[in-house]
Amino acid sequence: MLKHTDVWRAIDSLAAQNSLSPSGLARKSGLDPTTFNKSKRITQQNKQRWPSTESIAKILFATNSTLAEFVELIGGESAGLFAQRIPVLDLARAGSNEHFDHNGHPQGNAWDETLFAHIDDPAAFGLEVTGNLYKPVYSEGDILLISPAADLRRGDRVALMTFDHQIHLKELVRNSPLKAELKGFTFAQEDSLLMTQDIVWIARILWASQ
Numbered sequence: 001m002l003k004h005t006d007v008w009r010a011i012d013s014l015a016a017q018n019s020l021s022p023s024g025l026a027r028k029s030g031l032d033p034t035t036f037n038k039s040k041r042i043t044q045q046n047k048q049r050w051p052s053t054e055s056i057a058k059i060l061f062a063t064n065s066t067l068a069e070f071v072e073l074i075g076g077e078s079a080g081l082f083a084q085r086i087p088v089l090d091l092a093r094a095g096s097n098e099h100f101d102h103n104g105h106p107q108g109n110a111w112d113e114t115l116f117a118h119i120d121d122p123a124a125f126g127l128e129v130t131g132n133l134y135k136p137v138y139s140e141g142d143i144l145l146i147s148p149a150a151d152l153r154r155g156d157r158v159a160l161m162t163f164d165h166q167i168h169l170k171e172l173v174r175n176s177p178l179k180a181e182l183k184g185f186t187f188a189q190e191d192s193l194l195m196t197q198d199i200v201w202i203a204r205i206l207w208a209s210q
Contacts, residue, residue, distance in 0.1 A: 004048040009039055010073035011051060011059065018063050031055060031063040041164045067116065067209075084119070088126035088143060089113035095167050097200070104148045104161065104201025114143065119206065121149040127159060127167070134169055137185040144169070150204040158182075160202035162194065169205070 015025035022036035
């Protein structure tokens with residue numbers, strides 16, 4: 001299981017690597033200087049208090065650190081519960097049925113790997129944005145975390161593959177058993193109405209590393 005002490009030790013180590021105290025790290029990250037004080041790590045009821053994911057995201061940004069580097073600081077079995085390795089492929093190469101099974105799960109040997117925050121989907125994968133079609137929403141080099149297991153909701157950003165092996169990134173306007181209505185992110189993208197029979201797979205974009 002993820003250990004309370006391991007996560008806090010990783011924050012202390014990140015601060016030390018940047019020649020900062022925990023208070024200095026919090027201040028540099030735009031947080032209250034007392035956020036990482038030892039007195040804040042246990043509640044008055046003597047229960048463990050965990051750092052928020054927002055706080056961790058801010059300290060990584062402030063120190064120009066990656067999630068992978070932070071996970072290494074956590075170390076041990078705890079690291080595997082905080083993050084998971086997922087397969088990643090760039091969009092320019094991903095448009096082929098040989099890279100996905102009929103459920104939209106990655107397959108084959110073309111995939112690289114990277115670390116993302118842990119999610120409850122062993123079939124999750126990453127797509128690296130190529131080109132400028134999706135600016136300013138996504139830029140070249142951004143990696144999108146895609147979850148085939150996530151429920152689809154109106155307004156979600158999604159990735160989908162059509163039967164001509166094209167991958168599209170769009171906003172889901174409406175989804176039914178017969179068709180999917182989709183909106184482009186930018187003026188360069190057309191809105192579209194696709195029949196379900198023309199879609200190989202569709203999955204929700206959970207997160208983007210930007």
